[in-house]
Amino acid sequence: MSGDLTTLPELLERAAGHGDAGLRFVDGAESAGWFPWPLVRERALDGCGRLQARGVSPGDRVALVLPTSIEFFDAFFGVLLAGAVPVPLYPPVRLGRLDEYAARTARMLELVRATVVVTDRRVRRLLGPAVAAARPRLGCVVLDELADSDPHPAPGAPQDLALVQFSSGTTVDPKPVALSHRAVVAQTLRLKAYWPQPEGRTVDSGASWLPLYHDMGLIGCVLPALEHPGTLTLIPPELFIARPALWLQTISRHRATISPAPNFAYGLCLDKIRDEELDGVDLSCWRIALNGAEPVAPRVLRGFCERFARWGFSSAAMTPVYGLSEAALAVTFSDVAAPFQARRFDREQLARAGRAVDAADGVELVALGRPLPDFALAIVDDAGAELAPGQVGHLLVRGPSLMDGYLDQPEATAGVLRDGWLDTGDLGFLHDGQLYLTGRAKDVLILRGRNHSPHEVEDAVDSVAGARAGCAVAVSWLPEGDSGERLLLLVEARRDVPGSDYPRIARECAGAVRAAAGLDPDHVEVLVPGTLPRTSSGKLRRAETLRRWLAGELDPPAAVTPLRVLAAAARSRLAFARMRLDSDERS
Amino acid sequence: MNDQEILEGIGEVARRHLGFTGELRPGQRLAEDLELDSLKMLTLAVEVENRFRICLDPSSEARIATVGDLAAEVGRQLERRSDDAP
Secondary structure, rough: OHHHOOEEEEEHHHOOOOOOOOOEEEOOOOOOOEEEEHHHHHHHHHHHHHHHHOOOOOOOOEEOOOOOOOOHHHHHHHHHHOOEEEEOOOOOOOOOOHHHHHHHHHHHHHHHHOOEEEEEEHHHHHHHHHHHHHHOOOOOOOOOOOOOOOOOOOOOOOOEEEEEEEEEOOOOOOOEEEEEEEEHHHHHHHOOOOOOOOOOOOOEEEOOOOOOHHHHHHHHHHHHHHHHHHHEEEOOHHHHHHHHHHHHHHOOOHOOOEEEOOOHHHHHHHHOOHHHHOOOOOOOOEEEEEEEOOOOHHHHHHHHHHHHHHHOOOHHHHEEEEOOOOOOOEEEEEOOOOOOOEEEHOOOOOOOOOOOEOOOOEEEOOOOOEEEEOOOEEEEEOOEEEEEOOOOOEEEOOOOOOEEEEEHHHHHHHHHEEEEEEEEEEEEEEOEEEEEEEEHHHHEEEOEEEEEOOHHHHHHHHHHOOEEEEEEEEEEEEEOOOOOOOOEEEEEOOOOOOOOHHHHHHHHHHHHHHHHHHHOOOOEEOOOOOOOOOOOOOOOOOOHHHHHHHHOOOOOOOOOOOOHHHHHHHHHHHHHHHHHHHHHOOO | OHHHHHHHHHHHHHHHOOOOOOOOOOOEEEOOOOOOOHHHHHHHHHHHHHOOOOOOOOOOOOOEEEEEHHHHHHHHHHHHHHHHHH
């Protein structure tokens, strides 16, 4: 693709010629802010000038800690126009665990050696401890408080660093993924090819509630809309979590043709949306419902297609995909015009021999499709030798949008990038040219000599009454001095379930795992909701869960109340004040 | 200031600063029913302090889970303020 040779500022420049497309923001009252692309660029130029006056130079890494809002884009594109590198991080909107948030954010600021943190007034009230620990050279700023100044855009080259996104590493600490303009634009062009072509004068539109600090939201939604150029309607993620119906209402109201989400979002819609919330909703416009970023459960896909057909949802729209931050985003797409495919494979053969053999009563896996144009897949054994189709092994990918590496981490990079191939850390096999995944290499449960996927065990407990869907963790560990691995199952209860029900839930979970996976958990524990550690994108962190459980540190989050947040804000003010004192003393 | 006036004052804060429409009821839970995240919770707390000219005490062990709990805590602080008055 010849268009690969360009940069994100060039895409913004081109989009600025299209006033009929742009970004729309939906808030709780469903009123929408509308920013056509020319205005987005104008505001970005203003942001660029202010950042340059503050001292931001080409190549600087600029952390963005902003909620879904036009202010995010003022900063994101402003940083890019200044030739600097945006690093979107998650804002502290989740309830609970504010101390943990500060520690993780400080760590991420240090890893990318951020020059400055751009935020808004509200978020800044809670950022003090993180900023004080990381000490970015140009401090923590709010764009409209910076001096207004003429922008001097510094165009970069395709091989320059475009942005850094944190991998949502479920097994290890998040790593900063360094992506060049060439890689990001290559990914954008391939995704954009899936945006349905305009019919007549209608501008195609997308809708997304996905966080902007996450690849699927930023690279998967914003950048194709920019390149198209089309219109993207954005819903703040915390609003979607509280009111899932808003997602479907927004797709219907703004006639969105494309909207992606991870598997859990489709499950949340099934569980939480009431029929009466969908009065007047028409989902027939939704032609591509991408489903990726976490394991895709056939039960959820089927349930979603059946339930929402009444409101015009077409089962052909449901499109399972596979991708990862290290490849900028997508690697495979299933057929966008056909219903999803799932097949059943013999459980015993998969677990013992690592072979995919059709079996009518076997475990059901969803096909994740074929590589995007110019991408290639390989399945290899532990020694790196390529395996035949139908054999389970490590999944390697090659393509035009792979990362340059983990930012400033040559050793970690060498561990996953070799001879142009990226080791995804995922296990899977090819069948009829389509990709099927069986689990993460590091998460595999090894029990009595057989390999099991934790998903197989975790999905089984979703059907237990009182268990919180998608909030179970299965890990195996070897107790000291013991001869065999043990299976530990930790399950969060639903919010409305009393503690007296926990023993019953534990018994039924053990039964469900026996029935579905043929495994006998050695220990089942039911936990208060919110106890299991998660990544910024909400994925459960298995290794960290096991570590905390063994250390006796698996505690429920403290309920956030007005008084607790006030205390956190007071600590934040104190941290900022100490920082100022220190720098006054130094100067 | 009676309980009803306090409740109305909190409602006014929620409408002006958090974009709420309609009335608040004492039984509504801040996190679950009003869908307040950490940032909105902070906005509510700070603006309630401004509205009633009180200081909520972050080190207090009071458990504030509902609109009613918040109103009661505001009432306590208002009482303390009038006790301190000369």
